[in-house]
Amino acid sequence: MDRLTVIKVGGKVVEDPESLNSLLDQFNKVSGYKILVHGGGSTATEIADKLGIETKMVDGRRITDAKMLQVVTMVYGGLVNKQIVAGLQARNCNAVGLTGADLDLIRAKKRPVKDIDYGFVGDVDDVNTRELRLLINENIVPVIAPLTHDGSGNLLNTNADTIASEIATELSNHFSVYLFYCFEKRGVLRDAEDESSVIFDLDTTLFNKYKNEGVISAGMIPKLENGFRAKHKGVKEVLITNTKNIATGKGTRLV
Amino acid sequence: MDRLTVIKVGGKVVEDPESLNSLLDQFNKVSGYKILVHGGGSTATEIADKLGIETKMVDGRRITDAKMLQVVTMVYGGLVNKQIVAGLQARNCNAVGLTGADLDLIRAKKRPVKDIDYGFVGDVDDVNTRELRLLINENIVPVIAPLTHDGSGNLLNTNADTIASEIATELSNHFSVYLFYCFEKRGVLRDAEDESSVIFDLDTTLFNKYKNEGVISAGMIPKLENGFRAKHKGVKEVLITNTKNIATGKGTRLV
Numbered sequence: 001m002d003r004l005t006v007i008k009v010g011g012k013v014v015e016d017p018e019s020l021n022s023l024l025d026q027f028n029k030v031s032g033y034k035i036l037v038h039g040g041g042s043t044a045t046e047i048a049d050k051l052g053i054e055t056k057m058v059d060g061r062r063i064t065d066a067k068m069l070q071v072v073t074m075v076y077g078g079l080v081n082k083q084i085v086a087g088l089q090a091r092n093c094n095a096v097g098l099t100g101a102d103l104d105l106i107r108a109k110k111r112p113v114k115d116i117d118y119g120f121v122g123d124v125d126d127v128n129t130r131e132l133r134l135l136i137n138e139n140i141v142p143v144i145a146p147l148t149h150d151g152s153g154n155l156l157n158t159n160a161d162t163i164a165s166e167i168a169t170e171l172s173n174h175f176s177v178y179l180f181y182c183f184e185k186r187g188v189l190r191d192a193e194d195e196s197s198v199i200f201d202l203d204t205t206l207f208n209k210y211k212n213e214g215v216i217s218a219g220m221i222p223k224l225e226n227g228f229r230a231k232h233k234g235v236k237e238v239l240i241t242n243t244k245n246i247a248t249g250k251g252t253r254l255v
Numbered sequence: 256m257d258r259l260t261v262i263k264v265g266g267k268v269v270e271d272p273e274s275l276n277s278l279l280d281q282f283n284k285v286s287g288y289k290i291l292v293h294g295g296g297s298t299a300t301e302i303a304d305k306l307g308i309e310t311k312m313v314d315g316r317r318i319t320d321a322k323m324l325q326v327v328t329m330v331y332g333g334l335v336n337k338q339i340v341a342g343l344q345a346r347n348c349n350a351v352g353l354t355g356a357d358l359d360l361i362r363a364k365k366r367p368v369k370d371i372d373y374g375f376v377g378d379v380d381d382v383n384t385r386e387l388r389l390l391i392n393e394n395i396v397p398v399i400a401p402l403t404h405d406g407s408g409n410l411l412n413t414n415a416d417t418i419a420s421e422i423a424t425e426l427s428n429h430f431s432v433y434l435f436y437c438f439e440k441r442g443v444l445r446d447a448e449d450e451s452s453v454i455f456d457l458d459t460t461l462f463n464k465y466k467n468e469g470v471i472s473a474g475m476i477p478k479l480e481n482g483f484r485a486k487h488k489g490v491k492e493v494l495i496t497n498t499k500n501i502a503t504g505k506g507t508r509l510v
Binding site: 047050051052070073074075076077078079081082083085086087089090094095096097098099101102103104131134138140147149151152153154155 | 302305306307325328329330331332333334336337338340341342344345349350351352353354356357358359386389393395402404406407408409410
């Protein structure tokens with residue numbers, strides 16, 4: 001099967017012009033078929049703030065009422081997504097910016113209200129890879145914003161890590177899929193203060209040990225759980241790294 | 256050749272949820288291949304205003320400085336475009352939202368500064384129909400926002416009427432293209448106050464006569480000039496109508 005690399009980058013990376021350009025240069029060097037999934041970042045908070053819409057976060061997740069949904073639709077689906085696409089086109093990379101509503105790519109269910117009402121936040125139900133494969137096979141590079149839809153006309157705010165792992169998993173029936181989670185550090189660190197303490201190979205036993213010892217931070221846990229699940233379901237390789245290393249493939253490998 | 260309908264709708268139609276739903280219902284009834292091109296409308300002005308960015312218009316065209324470009328990218332490429340896409344998907348219409356940067360669809364040149372510096376406003380240079388035809392032939396419905404790019408990483412604000420006529424013209428080599436311009440009235444009126452005074456057939460002689468007599472309003476003139484040019488270059492039919500009549504094809508026909 002052909003190689004396909006799914007690269008997820010956080011919002012921070014794409015907000016600063018310098019780090020965005022560096023990301024796009026690196027991404028452009030990745031050979032073979034590829035998909036970029038991007039997060040939202042703090043621009044949504046800034047814009048919401050200026051529009052007089054209050055940002056509420058619970059455990060790092062954004063509470064998305066109707067007005068906040070408009071903000072994230074604008075910022076993730078418009079501003080961030082189209083700037084990436086224009087930047088890739090300038091590098092002769094034939095990108096197309098998509099949300100989960102486009103091509104009915106990702107259907108989600110509005111998260112049920114239990115203790116917390118997250119509002120218009122979607123949990124992924126179904127990834128439709130038919131049109132995605134059509135694009136990929138034409139050497140088109142999908143750039144995916146963290147938005148899905150419910151099939152009834154509503155867009156939903158959806159975690160970008162989850163979107164990346166769901167897409168990687170579904171496409172692993174058709175491609176040899178490499179899933180890269182990029183963040184600020186070179187990988188999962190044994191010591192948060194020491195960039196040279198990268199854990200190169202991480203298995204579930206070690207993960208559980210480090211989790212219990214508090215070595216792996218709270219924010220990294222769902223990302224790694226997503227990653228292990230994707231690997232278990234057929235993704236060939238899952239790597240946690242920074243954007244500088246996406247072309248070389250160095251970082252923390254889930255094994 | 257197969258029939259392809261290119262429908263351009265103004266910003267006003269898509270801003271109000273009721274008229275948007277009515278448009279999407281009507282659009283969904285149009286048979287054969289189709290493309291929707293949408294304008295921006297006053298939401299960009301509202302959002303810019305709230306963000307403390309001043310809106311400057313010259314002859315109905317928006318002066319687009321760097322900050323205003325961010326606003327129109329958010330509003331046209333994100334909010335408006337994705338709401339239309341989600342609404343069409345809810346009607347089982349397989350829509351994909353695109354700007355001119357996506358798939359390198361529309362390259363434009365930043366308008367040279369003469370009397371007025373329009374800022375990041377683009378004049379269309381080149382329409383690339385290859386990927387567009389690939390989508391259309393898969394029964395995918397492109398929904399196009401009024402944004403183009405310069406190939407060097409910059410998005411540009413571009414008139415939606417022009418985008419619609421350029422796309423219609425380029426695709427007329429491959430399809431039998433019908434170009435519909437939708438606005439508030441049932442067609443071009445002999446008497447602006449009388450909705451029943453629709454001019455059903457308008458040729459260039461009559462157009463020039465009415466233009467000189469002031470019967471045709473200033474805003475309608477560039478739209479009609481665009482339309483006549485498209486018809487001259489191979490578009491099979493150009494119709495000026497309102498969104499209620501796009502499935503029936505009643506209105507002012509350019510002949």
